[in-house]
Amino acid sequence: MTARLKPASWVYLVAFACGAGGLILFGDGYAWRIAALVGVYATASIGFQLIFGRLGLLMLAQGALFGLGAYATAMISAHLGLDPWLGVLGALLVGSVVALAIAGPVARLESHYVALATLALAQLALLAATHGGAWTGGSNGLYGVPPLSFGAFEIVEGPALALLSWCGVLLSLLAADAVTGGSALARHATIREVPLVAASLGIDAARARLILFPVAGGMAALAGALQAHGLGVVSPAVLRFDVMITLLAIAVVGGRGSALGAVAAACLLVPLPEVFRGLESYYLVAYGVVLLGVMVALPGGIDGLIRSVLPDRSDTLPDPLPLQFG
Numbered sequence: 001m002t003a004r005l006k007p008a009s010w011v012y013l014v015a016f017a018c019g020a021g022g023l024i025l026f027g028d029g030y031a032w033r034i035a036a037l038v039g040v041y042a043t044a045s046i047g048f049q050l051i052f053g054r055l056g057l058l059m060l061a062q063g064a065l066f067g068l069g070a071y072a073t074a075m076i077s078a079h080l081g082l083d084p085w086l087g088v089l090g091a092l093l094v095g096s097v098v099a100l101a102i103a104g105p106v107a108r109l110e111s112h113y114v115a116l117a118t119l120a121l122a123q124l125a126l127l128a129a130t131h132g133g134a135w136t137g138g139s140n141g142l143y144g145v146p147p148l149s150f151g152a153f154e155i156v157e158g159p160a161l162a163l164l165s166w167c168g169v170l171l172s173l174l175a176a177d178a179v180t181g182g183s184a185l186a187r188h189a190t191i192r193e194v195p196l197v198a199a200s201l202g203i204d205a206a207r208a209r210l211i212l213f214p215v216a217g218g219m220a221a222l223a224g225a226l227q228a229h230g231l232g233v234v235s236p237a238v239l240r241f242d243v244m245i246t247l248l249a250i251a252v253v254g255g256r257g258s259a260l261g262a263v264a265a266a267c268l269l270v271p272l273p274e275v276f277r278g279l280e281s282y283y284l285v286a287y288g289v290v291l292l293g294v295m296v297a298l299p300g301g302i303d304g305l306i307r308s309v310l311p312d313r314s315d316t317l318p319d320p321l322p323l324q325f326g
Contacts, residue, residue, distance in 0.1 A: 033157065036162040038165075040230075044066050048250075054257055067126075068224065073091040126239040
């Protein structure tokens with residue numbers, strides 16, 4: 001049976017095609033750099049949606065995992081002198097393992113306890129990077145991170161760098177679909193909405209977290225690694241809490257639980273500070289006002305708006321009391 005695109009998916013596809021076409025026709029080097037940054041944040045945000053949107057947990061270490069991925073690939077490729085692609089693989093492994101280690105202790109915590117525990121871990125990661133000596137470069141960070149390359153072709157800027165970052169988005173979308181599709185969607189909805197009923201039905205919430213946390217951590221680390229190789233430098237700034245706030249804003253504006261919505265929100269929010277940069281010291285105020293306005297106007301996020309205009313009964317979230325979990 002052939003798969004068909006749902007109405008909401010067509011809206012996303014057309015919007016992304018129009019954006020890509022405009023970038024190809026009119027984009028300069030700076031626009032391509034912003035496009036690469038959008039892809040980086042979209043990749044990390046898709047992972048955050050797995051925890052925040054699907055399981056309903058405010059896991060505030062996703063930004064730290066982003067930074068750990070950046071530092072991991074920088075150490076492997078710059079300090080050890082290994083191939084940068086091995087650095088990316090190492091970053092994926094580090095992000096997944098650390099996320100799995102986080103999932104173990106917090107697997108039985110709920111709501112704000114998860115937020116507090118993961119926030120503490122994120123701050124510890126920032127302190128470790130700042131005071132890590134020669135390995136992390138301290139407050140100055142690590143310089144000389146080599147670019148990724150295919151043979152003699154180095155991916156350092158322009159369309160190649162943007163395409164690479166958006167390959168990360170595509171891989172993350174495929175991975176998210178693999179771990180949340182089918183009956184998993186019903187189980188996650190039950191765990192999120194009625195956890196006590198889920199436990200009585202034999203749905204293992206801890207197991208779901210142990211699956212989704214490493215996948216989400218790997219996505220965050222991949223995004224951090226791509227940014228590190230694109231910029232050529234890693235500093236403690238990648239571990240600061242404002243990275244996490246950006247990911248949270250993207251998830252909320254995109255529509256909680258929607259991977260495609262997160263990608264659309266990243267396309268909107270990441271370039272927004274650059275649009276207001278001409279306001280000088282007031283640009284952050286303008287950014288905050290616009291962000292607040294979007295949240296008030298679109299309580300269901302971008303994805304909620306699209307699906308309210310183009311409803312698809314086959315695409316609605318399942319009832320939190322599914323009939324089967326096989």
